[in-house]
Amino acid sequence: MRNSLLFILFMAVVTGCNAQEGYPVPPHTNGRLFYIQHANNHNTFVYDANLLSGKKVSDAEPIKVHRINYKKGGIKEELSGLQRKMAYGVECIKTAANTFDFTLAAYPAKKFTLKVGGEASPHVTVFINGKNIILNRMFLFCNKLGTGVSSINFYGKDALTGKEITENFVVKK
Template sequence: MKKRLTVLLILFTGLLLAQHNYPTPPDAKTRLFYIQHSNNHNTFVYDANLTGKKLNTADPVAVYRLTYTKGGIKEELSNVQRKMAYGVTVVSTEPGSCSFTLAAYPAKKIYVHLEKDGKPEATVTVNGKNILLNKMFLLANKLGTTVEYIDFYGKDTATGKEVKERMYIK
């Protein structure tokens, strides 16, 4: 019995620490947020696409991956990644703002706007909280075909406090 409890504790601790030791992408002035997942450390990065100091309304969000399994090189998304998972569909654009969805979850809108100083920001509503998004973490099956939940990290826009909100995928 004691041995089983120890094994369960180790497994549970491993799940809690699953995101530790993940690389943080280099900061960028146009960074909106990034996505990491449980299968490896490769990271999908979302940057605002600016023309001068304005949001490019024709193509407002640039998406690429940092392939840490190959030393952190920057690569374009594959067709499958773009169409089935990490690609974006722009829903609407206005001068200085847009909204978009991710290919894997078109029900969740992400909003982009430029602050007064020209810094782009992405916001999303999760569990009734409006979050200034910094990153997402996906807990996926081994094949990466099913996601159990998504953790959203950022700041609560109402309080300014750091938050993590979990959304279970049904």
């Protein structure tokens, strides 16, 4: 089932492999959690905390997801139904006040955590290769046909040391 979802996702959004150099950085917002880019083109999928007031997050929809379409000059677009359901959408579960566990539609086996509170800005953590990372962005690498993902780079800060970190996650087939 997971391989079928990954196949559909990457058939829809990834048709070739390119280097990551030259990719645009989306404009920063106060609620920015992270963004995802892929090897097909520069279009970017952006994840923002849905802040109601101050540092309170909406329980009904804690994360807002949209796409920046750089093919159309960098305009903000809503996700299509297919993108939301099969690829870039999120499923969130509230675990404490202003804390949510969530997964991405394309890979529900990988858990992420959204936290908001205290002095810290909203942030997402993910456990990759034995390290807890405060996530900034992800980059998906694909095969030459664009029919699957071979690995994902996770960029952010090591939650223990605060140092910048990049971890490569190899997608098991």
